[in-house]
Amino acid sequence: MLSSMARWEPNARERLVRAAVDLFTEQGYDATTVNGIAERAGLTKTTFFRHFPDKREVLFAGQETHSRLLAEAIAASPDSATPLQAVAAALDALTATFTDDRREFAARLRTVIADNGELQERAVFKRIGLAGAMTDALRKRGVPDPTASLAAELGIRAFHDAFDLWSDRTDQQALADLTRQTLDELRAAMATLD
Structure with missing residues (x-):
């Protein structure tokens, strides 16, 4: 007992x-x-x-906290911040919670999710929820759609791409650095679309 x-x-x-x-x-x-x-x-x-x-x-325990961190950081961004600058500040706040001692755990978590369709589906809903929290926070700053939703989607894409790299134990960069780098790469890619 x-x-x-x-x-x-x-x-x-x-x-x-x-x-x-x-x-x-x-x-x-x-x-x-x-x-x-x-x-x-x-x-x-x-x-x-x-x-x-x-x-x-149990595998998605931090979603509410992550959504709150993202929204609060966007709200706290300077009035002069562009939508992507506000998103970058939000990603900085989120990635600060992912310390290097969590990297091995993150790798195991990714593997568990990748091996199960039900968990993959739930991960997609988490991603949508995080993007929604950022979109709502951007709208509260007066950013219209589709700009708000596009900036949020870009930010979440950057975070998830960087998270995959970071949780790969061969990459030693901090998650914050990888996320900023990935967001910059996506921003540059967007500039080539026209």
Whole structure:
């Protein structure tokens, strides 16, 4: 039986995420149960459901926080910032939360998602949600559509492309640097479209 102390430790959410990725990596997504995740984390099934509605959502735990960071950074950008400058500031705020000690974990997470169609679909919804948060924040700054949605989509594309590079353990650049570089490359590519 688990001690009540183990069930109420403050890092329960992170322990559940790490346990889920460990189990998904070891035995596959379909073979992993909520009970197994909770048990691996040293917690109860009830604690799991306090944090997540199902085992799929445990892999997308940071979406609300990421959306908030992006929107707040866009709102805090100087009035003189262009839509892409505001998006770049938002990406800087987001990527600052991805420290190098999370790189190996990110690589494992990418593999788990790539191996499961249901998780790939959920990842697409996360991407849409993050782009939506940036689009809404840009609109609040007075940026009209389609400029707001295009700038947000470009930013999310830059982030995801950079994240894939960063989580590849052979690349040693910081995620913030890779994201800025990727955004610059996309901006340059857009200039060649005419």
